[in-house]
Amino acid sequence: MIAGYPPEFIIGLLILLVGTVAAAFPRPKTYLTQLINLEIPGWGLLLVMLSYDEALALFTFGAVSVLSTFIYVRVMQKMEVCA
Amino acid sequence: MIAIYICAGIAVYAAIRIIAEHNTMRKLPFLNVVSFAVTGIIALLMPHPITIAAAAAYFVGSTLESNAIASTWSGGIKKDG
Amino acid sequence: MDEFIMIACSGLVLIGMTAAILHRDPFDKLISLSILIAGIFPFIVDRGYLDVAAATALIAPLSTIFILMVCRRETA
Numbered sequence A: 001m002i003a004g005y006p007p008e009f010i011i012g013l014l015i016l017l018v019g020t021v022a023a024a025f026p027r028p029k030t031y032l033t034q035l036i037n038l039e040i041p042g043w044g045l046l047l048v049m050l051s052y053d054e055a056l057a058l059f060t061f062g063a064v065s066v067l068s069t070f071i072y073v074r075v076m077q078k079m080e081v082c083a
Numbered sequence B: 001m002i003a004i005y006i007c008a009g010i011a012v013y014a015a016i017r018i019i020a021e022h023n024t025m026r027k028l029p030f031l032n033v034v035s036f037a038v039t040g041i042i043a044l045l046m047p048h049p050i051t052i053a054a055a056a057a058y059f060v061g062s063t064l065e066s067n068a069i070a071s072t073w074s075g076g077i078k079k080d081g
Numbered sequence C: 001m002d003e004f005i006m007i008a009c010s011g012l013v014l015i016g017m018t019a020a021i022l023h024r025d026p027f028d029k030l031i032s033l034s035i036l037i038a039g040i041f042p043f044i045v046d047r048g049y050l051d052v053a054a055a056t057a058l059i060a061p062l063s064t065i066f067i068l069m070v071c072r073r074e075t076a
Helices: A007-024 A031-051 A055-082 B002-020 B024-045 B051-074 B076-080 C003-022 C026-046 C050-075
Strands: none
Touching: A007 A031, A007 C003, A007 C026, A031 A055, A031 C003, A031 C026, A031 C050, A055 C050, B002 B024, B002 C003, B002 C026, B024 B051, B024 C003, B024 C026, B051 C026, B051 C050, C003 C026, C026 C050
């Protein structure tokens, strides 16, 4: 308990903020770095959802996160073929 | 109660060894050490019989992930196929 | 959850996040991301969501394997 909040809420918000900044401004400015940095705030959002006791939201978010990663990978492969 | 403390200490020590290591291939055994220690933490954390199923699922998933990273880094599949 | 276990898992998450942001090689970033995921699972189990933890542990490596499909093509 830190200031009345559970610890996973504090850590989740910290990961969400820092990971969003890192995903917005990736250092080697490539699509692959941006996609890997985009995974970090996803896990922070999962920790914030965990502190609000939403089990069905955790299930749905995990499945949809993997599905969107697969779609981004397909888009990147098609862009490499076209370029 | 001392076993879970030892698992947590091993996990943090292996994570520090991973970020101190510069060669990518020598990071992968310590990644396995982190996975095993976290599996021990999950199995010892709650006195509930289904906990061992969650620990086994995490063990299978993390081993698959680190082996996939090692296999792709050594570059075996693309050159063979 | 005990205080020492909570501090250790928080340290694992923060180490993984910092290393995943600061590294430049994609494989180093994926290894650091794996440390971050390893630190998150004790929090899920401590809340009592054992089914969520098992399902997430089996789904999460698929995301890494999908990213590795792109990594192989750029480094080779």
